Amino acid sequence: MSERQGAQRDLIAVGRGFDNWEPPEIDTSVPHSARMYDYWLGGKTHFGPDRALGEVIEQAIPSIKTMARENRTFLGRAVRHLAREAGIRQFLDIGTGIPTGGNTHEVAQAEVPDSRVVYVDNDPIVLAHARALMVSDGPGETAYIHADLRQPEAILAHPALTGTLDLDEPVGLMLVAILMLLRDEEDPKGKVAALLDALPSGSHVVITHPTGDWDPEAMRTVAAKAAESRMTIVPRTRAQVEEFFGGWELLEPGVTPVMAWRPDGEPPADPYGAYYWAGVARKP
């Protein structure tokens, strides 16, 4: 291990999930979804290629930054609902993103201080932020796993997960703005089903997904521009997004535009301003 890698490891090798771990290299020469999303959210962890693709996409969808914020705000509403009203005390958040305001553990632990949260992401740059993520005030616990949604079995068997979550008790599974990064050939439905099958009755799943349902041309452009930069973005229809819920009971109001899912305060004047479907479902 190089000196730099050793220093980097020392910086973040804390908490569960870091045993026998070596930091992977961060490739800043190609855009990456976590950093592009951070750019749209007004964060500070992005590089030239992330901003360049972010701006090209913004030309196709001028409201993209608002859309990212709406997606993020929904995440907070959904976690608050699960903690406050659905009795969920443990969360598995896959596709963590670069830490920003209102991270899952902060929202959950503000509602229920002893909530336990396991984050999963496959981006080394998110891993590099894991130390900040894992700080829990109070009795709650937060762990981080560097792993890939395409390998659900590895996630479920990981000691950081089994040491933090009790899979005999209901779990809140967060799949927020991640499924569009998997191509159909990678079987996203099968990967999600493997996770849903592993969770007990009373568990909930929270999903958002970008769609071309109300501006197909713009979304086609986004997918094509992303592909030119070696990034996968697969918009999906409402019917396709509903399939991810695996027949679990959708909470009211069902799969809706993200801004329309139980908004705080007044309903949005134009709920179709953010091209994401969103929903929360409960395992019977």
Ligand SMILES: C[S@@+](CC[C@H](N)C(=O)[O-])C[C@H]1O[C@@H](n2cnc3c(N)ncnc32)[C@H](O)[C@@H]1O
């Ligand atoms: C657009 S961000 C969403 C962040 C957060 N869930 C939110 O909605 O605010 C997508 C995240 O998923 C991660 N990701 C992408 N593909 C993944 C995969 N196959 N396995 C695990 N994480 C992945 C990216 O690194 C990024 O952090």
